[in-house]
Amino acid sequence: MPSIRAPVTKKVTTLTVALKCRPLTGREGGRDIVRVTNDKEVLVLDPDLSKDYLDRIQSRTKERKYHFDYAFSPECTNSDVYKRSISSVIAGVVQGLNATVFAYGSTGSGKTYTMVGTQDDPGLMVLSLHTIFDLIKKDNSSDGFEVSCSYLEVYNEVIYDLLEKSSGHLELREDPVQGIIVAGLRCIKVQSAGKILELLSLGNSRRKTESTEANETSSRSHAVLEITVTRKQRNKYRGQVIKGKLALVDLAGSERASETNNGGQKLRDGANINRSLLALANCINALGKQQKKGLAYVPYRNSKLTRILKDGLSGNSQTVMVATISPADNQYHHTVNTLKYADRAKEIKTHIQKNIGTIDTHVSDYQRMIDSLQIEVCRLKKELAGKESQLCAKPNEKPVDDEMSWLNLVSQETSENVQERINLQKAVFELEETNLHNRTELQHLDDAIAKQQAIEKDGAVVQALRARQQVILDNIRDNDEAGVNYQKEIEANEKRRCELQDMIEEAISNNGNKTYLRILSQYRLLGMANTELQFEIAMRDQVICNQREVHRNLWNLLLALGLDEKQIFDLAAKQGITIEDWKMTPQLELSNRRRSLNLGLGRLTPVQYCPCIGKTFGVSCLFQQNQDFCSSSFSDGHWESARTICREEHHSSYYLMCHDHSPSAYLRRSSSGGHWPGGGARPCFSTPDRTHGFRNSYPQMGSRSSPYGEGCRPAPSFSADLQNKIDLFLQDAWNNVNMRNCVGTRGSEDPFTGVLLNHGGSARNLFGYSPEQSYGTPSSNHVFPNTRSSNHPDIPQVLPPYDTSGMSFNRCSHNSQPSGFV
Numbered sequence: 001m002p003s004i005r006a007p008v009t010k011k012v013t014t015l016t017v018a019l020k021c022r023p024l025t026g027r028e029g030g031r032d033i034v035r036v037t038n039d040k041e042v043l044v045l046d047p048d049l050s051k052d053y054l055d056r057i058q059s060r061t062k063e064r065k066y067h068f069d070y071a072f073s074p075e076c077t078n079s080d081v082y083k084r085s086i087s088s089v090i091a092g093v094v095q096g097l098n099a100t101v102f103a104y105g106s107t108g109s110g111k112t113y114t115m116v117g118t119q120d121d122p123g124l125m126v127l128s129l130h131t132i133f134d135l136i137k138k139d140n141s142s143d144g145f146e147v148s149c150s151y152l153e154v155y156n157e158v159i160y161d162l163l164e165k166s167s168g169h170l171e172l173r174e175d176p177v178q179g180i181i182v183a184g185l186r187c188i189k190v191q192s193a194g195k196i197l198e199l200l201s202l203g204n205s206r207r208k209t210e211s212t213e214a215n216e217t218s219s220r221s222h223a224v225l226e227i228t229v230t231r232k233q234r235n236k237y238r239g240q241v242i243k244g245k246l247a248l249v250d251l252a253g254s255e256r257a258s259e260t261n262n263g264g265q266k267l268r269d270g271a272n273i274n275r276s277l278l279a280l281a282n283c284i285n286a287l288g289k290q291q292k293k294g295l296a297y298v299p300y301r302n303s304k305l306t307r308i309l310k311d312g313l314s315g316n317s318q319t320v321m322v323a324t325i326s327p328a329d330n331q332y333h334h335t336v337n338t339l340k341y342a343d344r345a346k347e348i349k350t351h352i353q354k355n356i357g358t359i360d361t362h363v364s365d366y367q368r369m370i371d372s373l374q375i376e377v378c379r380l381k382k383e384l385a386g387k388e389s390q391l392c393a394k395p396n397e398k399p400v401d402d403e404m405s406w407l408n409l410v411s412q413e414t415s416e417n418v419q420e421r422i423n424l425q426k427a428v429f430e431l432e433e434t435n436l437h438n439r440t441e442l443q444h445l446d447d448a449i450a451k452q453q454a455i456e457k458d459g460a461v462v463q464a465l466r467a468r469q470q471v472i473l474d475n476i477r478d479n480d481e482a483g484v485n486y487q488k489e490i491e492a493n494e495k496r497r498c499e500l501q502d503m504i505e506e507a508i509s510n511n512g513n514k515t516y517l518r519i520l521s522q523y524r525l526l527g528m529a530n531t532e533l534q535f536e537i538a539m540r541d542q543v544i545c546n547q548r549e550v551h552r553n554l555w556n557l558l559l560a561l562g563l564d565e566k567q568i569f570d571l572a573a574k575q576g577i578t579i580e581d582w583k584m585t586p587q588l589e590l591s592n593r594r595r596s597l598n599l600g601l602g603r604l605t606p607v608q609y610c611p612c613i614g615k616t617f618g619v620s621c622l623f624q625q626n627q628d629f630c631s632s633s634f635s636d637g638h639w640e641s642a643r644t645i646c647r648e649e650h651h652s653s654y655y656l657m658c659h660d661h662s663p664s665a666y667l668r669r670s671s672s673g674g675h676w677p678g679g680g681a682r683p684c685f686s687t688p689d690r691t692h693g694f695r696n697s698y699p700q701m702g703s704r705s706s707p708y709g710e711g712c713r714p715a716p717s718f719s720a721d722l723q724n725k726i727d728l729f730l731q732d733a734w735n736n737v738n739m740r741n742c743v744g745t746r747g748s749e750d751p752f753t754g755v756l757l758n759h760g761g762s763a764r765n766l767f768g769y770s771p772e773q774s775y776g777t778p779s780s781n782h783v784f785p786n787t788r789s790s791n792h793p794d795i796p797q798v799l800p801p802y803d804t805s806g807m808s809f810n811r812c813s814h815n816s817q818p819s820g821f822v
């Protein structure tokens, strides 16, 4: 789909929730316990009739009351629901807005009835399509419309095209401009509602349905019908196109295995349905909570469904959730559960904006789309050719039917296992990112509270800050819990991986189709290697981005402190450090100077400034907060270790990376809840082992040549020579700064940082740490030389304007087996 640039104005809107109770069906019998008391309110009676008066007045009743934007009783038709709660949203689609309508409820509660409907009572999909074409027909303010539609289903976490006769598995891609897209999904241009309805019924006939205990025609997949309306503007807007997108979603129903008596494939389907619905419920929970509490992690990545619905849940979309319930007393738990999520969903906010682009954009978007499709076609052709040639080359090894179906099964499971692993690891990565932000905010709150306390002890501002602090702490705890769950899922995934590997190996040893099995095994290995590489890329991207920002700021800092460009280059050259790609940026304004330093990664203490980049030695420094990081790159057939030295205290970290071929130290968290190994608040170095690799989240990371950690990467030592060069360079830079600005200004304030400069004395050394907190016994192997300790005659003492108590700066020995933490 072509992307269209949207104007900047966004309107915040809340998700609309409509409740629809279906009539009791003859099949289920039971008692009706749901009362739609008015057009917004629903009351669910206690299913237990035996409760006495006392129970009821003492609130021991299970009676529940909820309010929604709309509430529809069993007598209401789909058309009633449509007119009151949906039609206005659909009209917006023709005006270039995006909309999502989805039905949510347990199995048999009436989702498909509401979305698809019957001949006599057409559902929301059908009614919406009629409206769209009616509006197009009536419109005479534009140069023409184009309507296209796609229809997909997600069955057992696999996406199928319902408009294709025998659709293969489709993959989700994340496009930087268009967001989540389904690669290879057919999008058919249609001229009338009748044509879409034909496609809809064709698609529905291909949808997976089963008869279950709870519902005779239970949908076993989630179906998403997407209609795109592109409109060419005329008159003064000639050349503009606006595009609205409508997603109509019929979810599969959640069910309890104990209630459905399903077995075999049905049970497996049910488990997958529940898993994706749970993922959706978790997203709704997190989003609902986010509105009240601020940043909370939203686990979109947990299922394909939530990834597809991401825009509808939090992006550019006017969204309506139709919560469907059954009135039967034996459905009480399902009903209340649905109502609880619907209630939470009321809090969700989305941001809508018209999608306006120019015809040029439109054409170039198509061009881009064609290019990417052509690349995709080439790739698939190559893959196909490769597979065909493998089969032709060894005709004797063509597996017999039985073996083939076994292989297909193993192959599918393997691919699911790899995909799941990738998703889980990405999710963990995102989760850690979210907590990183949370912790940064927490750190700022700590500082702000300390400052505010000095002005007004326990005043209103302090209380508000404390409340916010509590919210952030809650979020961190929730996210940590989610992290633990992911960890469990990763372990389960790993267990399954081992089982699959054992099955493959056993089949090989039993003289199965060796070639195929080897390819499968290879594929699995490559899949895992791919997982690792994706992480390498993601982490590197982030590091590079951070590094750039920090370097820019560091050099600006040196400039602001009075050194000119030439001096910096000379000083670096003197130490044999080459500085590349640095463009001088204007000196920072004096007004900025008094602010605490923010190098794009939160506030940093002076100890964290280490301006050194160079090609000669491939040396770089970067600064991050709250991250353990270890990086490596692959070139010339070897892994190159990017050594990382890190200090982490008060949620700020110092990293010094050095690329050379010497062995490296690895820094990792312990596997328990984000603490560092040894139980302390500090990270420690360790060499990677087979099961843990770099991060606790990526237990399988090992060397490139052996993605499962069969071989560990070497453990290089830190180059003392290189470190000395950097140290000397820094030393020179500071000496120069001191000579210019503030040498001997006991107690004066640094013009840039607002930091108190102090010669000698008991306070802090240059980097904000008291001597006893700093490097331990002097050694030439320190990251910073002991010449910077408090008693060095040339270096002023710096007293940071914020609290650094509790920080420490231990020494790191640069041996091949480093221990302790820098």
Ligand SMILES: Nc1ncnc2c1ncn2[C@@H]1O[C@H](COP(=O)(O)OP(=O)(O)OP(=O)(O)O)[C@@H](O)[C@H]1O
Residues within 6 Å of the ligand: 021, 022, 023, 025, 074, 105, 106, 107, 108, 109, 110, 111, 112, 113, 114, 215, 217, 218, 219, 220, 251, 252, 253, 254, 324
């Ligand atoms: N408003 C309604 N009026 C009459 N019958 C209804 C209504 N809503 C649902 N039903 C009936 O209830 C039964 C279950 O409905 P439906 O298949 O739509 O449930 P579902 O939520 O889609 O279930 P699943 O999740 O298992 O697919 C069907 O027989 C349907 O005809």
